[in-house]
Amino acid sequence: MKAVLAFACLLGAASAQSVLLPDSMKEEVAQVAKENPSLKLEFYSNSRDAREKIATAEGYIGSPDEGLLEAGAKLRWVHVHGAGVERYASFAKIKDGSVTLTNFKIQQGPEIADHAFALLLSLTRNMAAFHRAQEKGAWGQNDARLPMIELRGRTLMVIGYGGIGTQVAERAKAFGMKVIAIDPKDLPISQTLDKTGKPDELNELLPEADVVVSCVPLTPQTEKMLSTAQFAAMKKGSYVINVSRGKVVDTDALVKALQEKKLGGAGLDVTDPEPLPQDHPLWKMQNVVITPHLAWASDQRDDRQDDLILTNLSRFAHGVTLKNRVDPAKGY
Known part of the structure; x- marks a missing residue:
């Protein structure tokens, strides 16, 4: 992957990329931000805070509603937690492909x-x-x-x-x-x-x-x-x-x-x-x-999912195709 990212950099694919993430990820993304100066990372503490900051974001990590997506005029990428995407696939910006959706399929x-x-x-x-x-x-x-x-x-x-x-x-x-x-x-x-x-x-x-x-x-x-x-x-x-x-x-x-x-x-x-x-x-x-819908729970889940988000942040910064893309027409 590093070779792919390096090639993208040589092509000039990397430009300032603003991504809005939850406060809980500040420590996890510190290194990837350092390695990718073009990333402009902002953080939100709750859904209200996210809505106030979404206008300038090109990427969003979290579980948005359709109103948040509509407010994000510059959004190009949304990463949602979990593998199921039935609640997101019908959102207008996801459905028409103007926003790329990724998720945790495979990781779980x-x-x-x-x-x-x-x-x-x-x-x-x-x-x-x-x-x-x-x-x-x-x-x-x-x-x-x-x-x-x-x-x-x-x-x-x-x-x-x-x-x-x-x-x-x-x-x-x-x-x-x-x-x-x-x-x-x-x-x-x-x-x-x-x-x-x-x-x-x-x-x-x-x-x-x-x-x-x-x-x-x-x-x-x-x-x-x-x-x-x-x-x-x-x-x-x-x-x-x-x-x-x-x-x-x-x-x-x-x-x-x-x-x-x-x-x-x-x-x-x-x-x-x-x-x-x-x-x-x-x-x-x-x-x-x-059991109460908890098959996703695991002591190793967070590490795998953090790895995916960090990888996709780097790929987003350099204009490389994101991993775990969802096809909204298929619903997975």
């Missing part, structure tokens, strides 16, 4: 993939039941209605083979599983993948899967991608794991499939609605594990 793969397997293993090894027994100080016996399942030799389908899906597939292979990937891209068969399919082949391939993991972004094409027809196509006793967006799964159809014992269980880090109402039936199901 390791921790979210870990979490997907934490949810899966909680179900296949009946960990929730044992934890309930532990809380009572009881030497709990396994509930025969929730059998102990071995993953080796089973088939996992990952829907969405991006930064998260690839990490899920790697972990599945480490457990001795076969892997099917569903993705719009053309994917080669590899040591990680045994079979691939397009989204229009989902229903055809679902009967082969013992575990289905949703890793897709929320777009008009993926909303309720897993609904009545898909649950009907799945093996009896199979598992659904959702670490993407709650609206990818039709909640009512999921509840019905669980009640009718079509599915063996569900592990949900995201739900629709979110959070679930206290009286929602999913809370009471013994074969459902729910």
Whole structure:
């Protein structure tokens, strides 16, 4: 990358670039500012402060609303925290391409993939039941209605083979599983993948899967991608794991499939609605594990994300294409 940036400098690509960042990043960006004198970094303490300063900014790091973008007359780049961009992709300046949007896709793969397997293993090894027994100080016996399942030799389908899906597939292979990937891209068969399919082949391939993991972004094409027809196509006793967006799964159809014992269980880090109402039936199901949309959390997350922001600040200063660009038309 240094060679690319040096070449850009020789071409004169670097001119004064104003970027508005949160106060919390002052220490992290000090070195990149020193190495890139053309960067003019300003900082904001809250959303009101950001709105007062956005008029002169060409770049913005944070979570803007559409009003902030409209007030930023000079904005050319916005970096948002997180991987999902459904709330930003429809903003006028993002949609028409006048502002480049980048995010943390790919960076969040390791921790979210870990979490997907934490949810899966909680179900296949009946960990929730044992934890309930532990809380009572009881030497709990396994509930025969929730059998102990071995993953080796089973088939996992990952829907969405991006930064998260690839990490899920790697972990599945480490457990001795076969892997099917569903993705719009053309994917080669590899040591990680045994079979691939397009989204229009989902229903055809679902009967082969013992575990289905949703890793897709929320777009008009993926909303309720897993609904009545898909649950009907799945093996009896199979598992659904959702670490993407709650609206990818039709909640009512999921509840019905669980009640009718079509599915063996569900592990949900995201739900629709979110959070679930206290009286929602999913809370009471013994074969459902729910976590409060925190699969992104990790002790190493901040370092990876800081590295991306620092890299993109340098690239922005020198007019080089930014990493992790989002295609607003695709929604990821």
